[in-house]
Amino acid sequence: MTSIKRGTWFFIFVLGVFTAITCEFTTQLTYLHVVSHIAILTAAHFALVFPPEELLDGLGLTLFDLFTILYNSRQHDFVEYAAKRVAFFHAFVAFYPCVIAAYFVHGNILMTAADTRRFPSVLDYPWMWFTVLFVALIANGYYCIRIKDYKKWPIYQYYIDNPDCVNEAQTVIADPETFRIKLSQRSFLFVTRNFLVYTSNWRFMAVKLADVRLQVDNTRMPMLPNQDEEERIRSIFVKVSFRPAYITPFTITLRQDYYRQLNEILEVPIFVPPHINVPLTFMEELKEDFIQRIASNTRVTHRVKASEKDPCFACGTEENMVKIERSCDGQEQRVFFHDIGARFTPPCENCICRPLWCRSCLAQIFIGRQNIDNVYRYEYHRGSAQCPTCRKNFCIRDVHCVDFDYISEEN
Ligand SMILES: [Zn+2]
Ligand SMILES: [Zn+2]
Numbered sequence: 526m527t528s529i530k531r532g533t534w535f536f537i538f539v540l541g542v543f544t545a546i547t548c549e550f551t552t553q554l555t556y557l558h559v560v561s562h563i564a565i566l567t568a569a570h571f572a573l574v575f576p577p578e579e580l581l582d583g584l585g586l587t588l589f590d591l592f593t594i595l596y597n598s599r600q601h602d603f604v605e606y607a608a609k610r611v612a613f614f615h616a617f618v619a620f621y622p623c624v625i626a627a628y629f630v631h632g633n634i635l636m637t638a639a640d641t642r643r644f645p646s647v648l649d650y651p652w653m654w655f656t657v658l659f660v661a662l663i664a665n666g667y668y669c670i671r672i673k674d675y676k677k678w679p680i681y682q683y684y685i686d687n688p689d690c691v692n693e694a695q696t697v698i699a700d701p702e703t704f705r706i707k708l709s710q711r712s713f714l715f716v717t718r719n720f721l722v723y724t725s726n727w728r729f730m731a732v733k734l735a736d737v738r739l740q741v742d743n744t745r746m747p748m749l750p751n752q753d754e755e756e757r758i759r760s761i762f763v764k765v766s767f768r769p770a771y772i773t774p775f776t777i778t779l780r781q782d783y784y785r786q787l788n789e790i791l792e793v794p795i796f797v798p799p800h801i802n803v804p805l806t807f808m809e810e811l812k813e814d815f816i817q818r819i820a821s822n823t824r825v826t827h828r829v830k831a832s833e834k835d836p837c838f839a840c841g842t843e844e845n846m847v848k849i850e851r852s853c854d855g856q857e858q859r860v861f862f863h864d865i866g867a868r869f870t871p872p873c874e875n876c877i878c879r880p881l882w883c884r885s886c887l888a889q890i891f892i893g894r895q896n897i898d899n900v901y902r903y904e905y906h907r908g909s910a911q912c913p914t915c916r917k918n919f920c921i922r923d924v925h926c927v928d929f930d931y932i933s934e935e936n
């Protein structure tokens with residue numbers, strides 16, 4: 526695989542240089558040309574750094590692939606290799622101003638038509654671009670030299686204070702028993718009972734768990750409904766901070782199932798601040814999803830005397846009331862989930878029952894009717910249920926949050 530990658534990169538490099546030196550320009554560019562060229566250069570530069578997954582990645586054309594060609598992980602220990610990788614990525618991004626300046630210099634040098642300038646007047650300052658390129662190259666060179674010496678990085682202080690961690694990291698990664706999570710195409714987390722390794726293109730750490738603090742920062746439901754199942758799993762943002770502040774805290778995003786598994790391994794579970802709710806069961810998770818979905822349905826106004834306002838018919842609390850009122854077109858067939866799979870149910874009907882429900886109770890009633898298993902759990906909202914009091918069918922679009930309109934007590 527590496528030899529294929531090497532060949533591809535070599536080919537691109539040679540082709541790039543060859544193309545660049547054999548250009549001959551005879552016409553002046555418009556502003557639109559220049560803007561689109563810069564946009565293409567920018568996109569290409571950053572597509573190498575943040576490759577669209579499976580596209581460039583499959584071809585071995587990402588910056589990471591280039592890095593693996595230049596540095597063989599077997600020749601370096603983990604800390605050294607990870608540090609080189611982080612430095613390489615930062616240096617490449619910092620190289621961007623050079624690319625843009627080089628574009629202008631290249632255009633000026635290879636313009637062959639006499640008395641015609643390559644760039645529109647506002648940008649036509651060849652010497653300025655030469656200077657910019659020169660300065661950018663010097664600055665980039667200086668930056669590279671400065672970050673190259675990873676032993677001066679704050680994180681490296683940790684390995685000076687804890688020299689055993691360098692070897693420990695190696696062992697943890699090599700051990701097939703280690704719990705590992707692929708956070709993204711190039712970011713990995715390795716966890717054992719007492720050691721944690723995190724590695725990505727932008728940062729790395731290999732530390733004793735006793736020296737870090739993991740705390741839930743936020744949780745997020747996937748935004749769009751009807752994504753594929755994997756995408757529908759909630760993300761948990763976990764803030765990772767060092768106890769001696771060797772590096773600034775950062776946040777990793779864990780899928781909820783990984784979050785649960787990770788918590789089983791850790792001696793000290795990930796801390797959840799009181800104001801954050803991490804649903805621990807599927808039911809809780811789906812209930813929250815149900816509540817989010819019905820929030821986008823229209824609201825209904827419920828006229829009632831203040832003294833006659835009834836609490837939720839199921840649990841007796843009064844907050845966040847909802848009402849079943851048919852508002853789907855009633856024609857479409859609803860899917861009903863039960864043990865042997867999905868089957869269709871009759872269309873929704875008009876429920877005119879007086880009792881109101883709270884969001885949580887109706888969510889429970891609705892989801893409970895679906896008999897969903899793991900396979901179907903994110904399809905539950907396509908199902909229907911029956912009103913607990915009149916047995917009429919309703920679907921999720923027929924559930925509306927209630928605004929109360931209090932009428933005079935006298936009537
Ligand atoms: Zn209730
Ligand atoms: Zn009813």
Ligand SMILES: [Zn+2]
Nearest residue numbers: 853873920923
């Ligand atoms: Zn309906």
